[in-house]
Amino acid sequence: MASLELINIQKTYGATAVLDDVSLRMEPREFVAFLGPSGSGKSTLLRIIAGLETLDSGEVRLEGRPIQQLAPGDRGVAMVFQHYALYPHMTVWENMAFGLRNARMPKDEIASRIAEAARVLEIEEHLDKKPGQMSGGQRQRVAIGRAIVKQPKLFLLDEPLSNLDAALRMRTRLELAQLRHRVDAAVIMVTHDQAEAMTLADRIVVIHDHKIQQAGPPMEIYSRPANSFVARFVGSPAMTLAPVQLLPAESPFASVRLGDGSEVETRVPRSGLPAEGALELGLRPESVRVAPAGAASTVARVELVERLGDRTFVYARLSDGLSITAEDEGNSRVRMGETVGLRIDGTDAHLFAPDGAGYHAAPAA
Amino acid sequence: MSIGGRRAQLEGLAFVAPFLLLYAVILIYPLVAGVVISFHRADLFGARTFVGLENYGRLIGDPVFHQALINTFKLTILIVPPLTAITLVLALALNKRSRSAAFFRGLFFSSSVLSVTIVTLIWRFILTPDAGLVAEVLEAVGREPIPFLSDPDLTIPALAVTTVWWSLGLPMMLFLAGLQQIPEEIYEAAALDRAGRWTTFWRVTLPSLRRTMLLVIMLQTAAQLQLFGQAQLLTAGGPSGASRPVVLLIYEMSFARWELGYATAAAEVLFMLVLTVTLIQYMTASRRWEG
């Protein structure tokens, strides 16, 4: 049986559409990340699942049961809020007990669940503190603890890491990854941080423009983006998109010509491509390498050099004015303002139709 | 929250209903009833005849009402400017973190928590010529006692002094709050520009306090136009009306002369006057700031 099912969810605020015909099906114990730019409706979708927001039409099912008529507390979901939303006047223990007491759970059961959660989260010595006396990271754990003790069928996390500093964020990310194997529930995490989504999720659901743009495992989202939005949104630095002309050729794979005249042989089957309209070529930085004059397929003027130590990203402009992102060694000598040779490797290149639909190299057999 | 439906809607109304019912019955109904009564010849016991604008017409020609209006204006003018100036100076002097500053702030605020009856009781025996503190001091330096509470030229100043003493606390606190909100950087910038203490005060501090100043002046003007208890208790409006403000006249019209309709008409006029004066102050100030 599916864990969560969203069926044709429709949501508008007044005249503005927020979610348009959104459907999704989650496997038991699956960890799904909602990824999308800010304002794309991720939180709204999460809150509809939680029952904090009404939906205009559609159905929400949890383990087969329609839940959209149920009050938030009766749905069997638990949520970790972006700003934690701990009750400031209650101790950590009381914070975790509050929901259980409302559910009229026996006292000893409450106590044992809290003790267990506190042990797992290593917050045992803080149980008598108020949230105000704790650090951000500790509060985060309490918020997670408050969700765990309810033993929900589904965890909902709204940007759970966005309030933590960089170091703590990495650690908590790791802990979340471990945690999900301890709980017997599905997890949905909202984030606008693709690295978070890529590391934690079994499946990423990219949301944009009121719709689910693509839902799939992280590597599929990265290597076979369904459309040019997903292609540009996932991956850092962003994929270069270049308008190209399809060249006539015998080969079963598409060859294209960029605006500056250079040509790229892709591994995208020619057969599926649309007959009409301008195509765009999608190139990840790793497909564009800085190369010595002999090995280069084109030249570009360097506008910015971003040195990361182990590798270097070079932001450059082709002779026709196209911005392109290339990769080079960590000890790259490239400097701003220079003209460098670039070698474009079409093996992993993507093509996008005028409607944005993506075409990719045939999966290796 | 968009969750909940019809039941939640009714719940919301149930939460506000107790207050709203009392509010409508005890505040809004009387407000409207007051306007209605002012068009009637009415006494305290419920008898009423509709007389249209007669009460208002009478007010226009009533020398007693004129005198009360003039007294009210005099009191307001004698109280508001000195009160504003004194409390501003106090706030400037006491805008410190030290313990002694806190003590003095507490002292200057303390009179504000006293009721008007206690204040007048205290000041009666400061000002009265037969046993008052001022009389004692004058006597000690060989002067005659001064009849503050019975000389028609002195009653209004005496009421003003009493009122200023009573009212220092709140404006001082408002000015202190205003001073706290001036960012330290402005002073540092002024210091870098080699502004002296006076320049800094006139060019930095005072302009930053203009909103607070307007608030203080508006609040105090509205309050003093409605001055009542001090006059009733200290001078009873006397001698022969020389210190009777409008609200005291309204009180006497209704509870000594039982002319409720007439008193209500006077109250409506005063209400309009307070609104008008406050609005004029507000608009003059905003126009100046924009100009």
Place this chain on the structure above:
Amino acid sequence: MSLGAWIGVGIGAAIMAAPLLWTLLLSLKANAELMRDSGAAFSAPYTLENYRSILQGSSLVQWLLNSVIVSGGTTLGVLTLCSLAGYAFARLEFPFRRTLFAFVLLGLAIPEQAVILPQHQLFAQLGLHNSYPGLILPGLVGPFGVFFMTQYFKAIPKELDEAAMLDGASRFTLFWKVLLPLTLPAQATLGVFTFLASWNSYWWPLISATRSEMFTLTVGLASAQMNYAQTSGLGFLMAQAVFASLPILIVYIIFQKQIVRAMAGASVR
């Protein structure tokens, strides 16, 4: 602070404090001695005789009790009504919510003298004069408290409500166990402010309570000073003033912060 400023403040403080000290000194003197010369206040002997007379059977004790009941009742009433209304205006959806809130704010512009005479008539018709409800009810309808509590509830993050809803809290549990405890600082501020205003309110109790046994302390002291000629003396009168200010000065000293904040808040609104 410069020396000049200190001297200025010192002189101001002396002028400020002199009336209070004078009152205290007079209250500690025997009436007969003051009758001869009020200047005697500056020298011994001092006595607590006047305070003893107050405690033995003057009306002051009854008035004090009345004031405590009226101010206490008003404060409780205001806190209850304003918490309920503030919560609803801040958090609940119901028909005409905005209109009703604007209607309440309108009341901030209504001065006492514009409504007090018709109020007096209304209470006469309801037979409420010379009763505790008659003294308490008009103190409950000030819009400031509703405005104040609404702002305070609004400042509490909505995420807390949502967390409580996910925790299965009923609307009542949410209000009573989650939100209301968080408004305690506001309750203290509004409570102290209301208590003070009610304790010192003069005009309404003056016209509503006409029987001496229903006087509040404030009105009672007014009657005492107007009958000054017939009273038992200056020292006794001033002891009454001190006695009557003591409760409020104690409240002031304990709740200084809340009082100042509330009075400033009430005027800035």
